[in-house]
Amino acid sequence: MYRKKIQRKVFFITKHGFSNKERLYRIWRNMRRRCNSPKSDYYYNYGGRGIKVCDEWDDYLNFRKWALRNGYSEELSIDRINVDGNYEPSNCRWATREEQANNARSNVNLTYKGVTKTATGWARTLGITKSTMFHRLDRSWTIEEIMTIPMGGRRTKESPKAKVYLYNGKFKTLKQLSKIKGIHPDTIRHRIKIGMKIEEAATKPLSKNQFA
Template identity: 45%
Template sequence: MSVIDTIAIGDRFGAWTVTAKGRRLISGDSRRVCFCRCDCGTDLSMEAYALTSGGTTRCRTCSNRNKANMSHRLTHGGSETRLYRIWMLMRRRCSALTNPDYPNYGGRGISVCSEWNDFAAFREWANGNGYEAHLTIDRRDNNGNYEPGNCRWVGRKAQNRNRRDNIRYQWRGRQMLLSEIAEITGLPYSLIRQRVRRDGWQVERAASTPPGTRWQHEGRYNDIGL
């Protein structure tokens, strides 16, 4: 799925509203573009990446007016901050085809909501929703977009647990990671992981057998304690 396929008629990117999608000759090539209307009424067609990357958020007339009348907003004072780097990386992984993380984000149809094309809006949300310097942004639904209702700030440990490639096991009526089971039982994670993934134990047995227990397998006794 290309970037333009993730954009719907009516989507907003800054002051732009997407009114239609079609094709236009650009440097002699027929390319798919979005036809947009600025809040001031100016119509313009542009490639999808210009919108999703934040390369344009309003027409030139509005941009010049904004510079003249609201210059204090143009310098948000955050370009050297960690939060700004998080914001940039979030947008690049969803829209930049050359970004190494694109296949796992934009390539899967994940996008950043139009509201967050403005760093000031993203910063306001972050500061009002628990952002701290040691936390990372995490999507509750790994198949969902970056948007206020689907995002939260968590520690690195919690984010790693929410990776979509993590394997969860049925234990005590819940789907859980082995690391979570280890925390609850007090057994070493490495021991439970070895029992389940290498030795083929059922999770219930692996989580309830004390360390150092000898067990019989194929007629032999093996010491699986650490």
């Protein structure tokens, strides 16, 4: 068994010319898995929504060449400019986690009285800042509250519908997630805001200088 494992590894290096230890290769492999394999934990949010990897990037060497010519570095991850679009050169860039989180939030579609726009589009229409719009979304304001309360205004009461997140196949509120590892809901909310996956945000231990 050990000998077979060594042979497979040698074949892989000979075929592509790069080790699977290369971070860029793992990014490419995981990108394709999210879009092509129903067994992937994240398939429901990629391939399950019809998102595909372009034919050109089925070849790792083509993807690698594009990445190195378009700003790839070890600190960045691949990001789709249009979160409903495919993985292809015209729709992808290299971004930090915070930039990715802001891009995903900016492209959230909201429908009010039959009109659908992105969150940033509605912010411009309503005359409020993007940060105000994101604050309202993060705090689970209802669509009616978001659209009718002016900049600087407050809700008269808390929204009865708490925002929920999919965790291990079940929907949970931040308060419920906080009970998993005793991490404060605001800490989990902040982690999600900067781009952490929900599983990591709810379970990653706090550093010594942090408080739950």
